[in-house]
Amino acid sequence: MKRTFILMLDSFGLGAATDAEKFGDVGSDTFGHIAQACAQGKADIGRQGPLKLPNLAKLGLGHAGFESTGKFADGFNADVEVIGAYGHADELSSGKDTPSGHWEMAGVPVLYEWGYFSDLTHSFPKELTDKILKRAGLEDFLGNCHASGTQILEELGEEHMKTGKPIFYTSADSVFQVACHEETFGIENLYNLCKIAREELEPYNIGRVIARPFVGTGPADFARTGNRHDYAVLPPAPTILDKLKAAGGEVVSIGKIADIYAHSGITQKFKATGLEELFDETLTQIKRAGDNTIVFTNFVDFDSHYGHRRDTAGYAKALEYFDSRLPELFAILQPDDLVVFTADHGCDPTWVGTEHTRERVPVLAYGAGLPAGSLGRRQSFADIGQSIASYFKLEPMNYGESFIN
Numbered sequence: 001m002k003r004t005f006i007l008m009l010d011s012f013g014l015g016a017a018t019d020a021e022k023f024g025d026v027g028s029d030t031f032g033h034i035a036q037a038c039a040q041g042k043a044d045i046g047r048q049g050p051l052k053l054p055n056l057a058k059l060g061l062g063h064a065g066f067e068s069t070g071k072f073a074d075g076f077n078a079d080v081e082v083i084g085a086y087g088h089a090d091e092l093s094s095g096k097d098t099p100s101g102h103w104e105m106a107g108v109p110v111l112y113e114w115g116y117f118s119d120l121t122h123s124f125p126k127e128l129t130d131k132i133l134k135r136a137g138l139e140d141f142l143g144n145c146h147a148s149g150t151q152i153l154e155e156l157g158e159e160h161m162k163t164g165k166p167i168f169y170t171s172a173d174s175v176f177q178v179a180c181h182e183e184t185f186g187i188e189n190l191y192n193l194c195k196i197a198r199e200e201l202e203p204y205n206i207g208r209v210i211a212r213p214f215v216g217t218g219p220a221d222f223a224r225t226g227n228r229h230d231y232a233v234l235p236p237a238p239t240i241l242d243k244l245k246a247a248g249g250e251v252v253s254i255g256k257i258a259d260i261y262a263h264s265g266i267t268q269k270f271k272a273t274g275l276e277e278l279f280d281e282t283l284t285q286i287k288r289a290g291d292n293t294i295v296f297t298n299f300v301d302f303d304s305h306y307g308h309r310r311d312t313a314g315y316a317k318a319l320e321y322f323d324s325r326l327p328e329l330f331a332i333l334q335p336d337d338l339v340v341f342t343a344d345h346g347c348d349p350t351w352v353g354t355e356h357t358r359e360r361v362p363v364l365a366y367g368a369g370l371p372a373g374s375l376g377r378r379q380s381f382a383d384i385g386q387s388i389a390s391y392f393k394l395e396p397m398n399y400g401e402s403f404i405n
């Protein structure tokens, strides 16, 4: 039976990419810097001491980090019996955003430039926001700037609740984000507004519109909810997900995977909020997966709750939680299954600002008869998609080099 499980740790980079200079990210290292902070006792909130990821280490995480940066992350060393194939991959795509990373790992790098709203304030053209407001029957909006999604709620959340004006903001990514209160503005009103924005953004080549609903009564208790919704454009070519679906296989999305691929190549989708639910749902879907199936989970919290929030202790604790659940996964695997652990970009919580970092990502592949050992430096995340094509004996993708014969 052929089954592939992809566990995508959103933003878990392991060292600056070869082209990090173009992004101002030379020296960034999500994994290495978290491990360093832990070893120095600087990440002792809700957890203690050196970063402990024994199961990921067995899969070769420490070794992959060593091969990426030339140094074992603090608390990791060569004295581990590695059971998986481990590598690290550079990104071919032009951006360090979520869709680019995901599409590339599915065999379709984004070689064109996205559109960006690069002005830090007055970020959106007036003719664009005028059109969106008019179609939505709204008079005005708040924001119009680059912002961290939690900080902007502290600044503008109350005014939004009082006036009913939606909050529009962006970032260094190709995104148009809309924050509205779930109860006072209404979740359906927010989704409708985002659908209008998605249509009006067509000429601007923007990767995603993101609905950012929140609840609470004021800055002290505003909280974003699991009803986030991403409206992505379609990948520029069929991904490995499309290919498996077209060949009659099943592609099971858990979390925001379906949204990121604009629902293309997905046959079933399951929502889950938070690492625990995401992991539970992943195990549930693996248990029921039949032949010719991909189960693909995006563990978004690493990025949205910890990386962007520059919360190093939170990130470390989340990684340790994830690691602690891996034995449950190992216990239900079948001999031919292929499991891949990877990431879509970095988001070093010790780095300046609140944006992603251009990093290499881990490629930890386990099962399917793969010999334990190094896969070395991969030129593109697309090696994952190409390997999955080869595993399922599908036609090769246009990009990527398979590590499976």
Ligand SMILES: O=P(O)(O)O[C@H]1O[C@H](CO)[C@@H](O)[C@H]1O
Binding pocket: 098, 147, 148, 149, 150, 170, 171, 172, 173, 174, 175, 177, 212, 304, 308, 354
């Ligand atoms: O600060 P928040 O709202 O989490 O936004 C972040 O999440 C977006 C999507 O990953 C990025 O563009 C970044 O702006």
Ligand SMILES: [Mn+2]
Binding pocket: 010, 011, 097, 098, 303, 344, 345
């Ligand atoms: Mn991401």
Ligand SMILES: [Mn+2]
Binding pocket: 098, 303, 304, 308, 347, 356
């Ligand atoms: Mn992000």
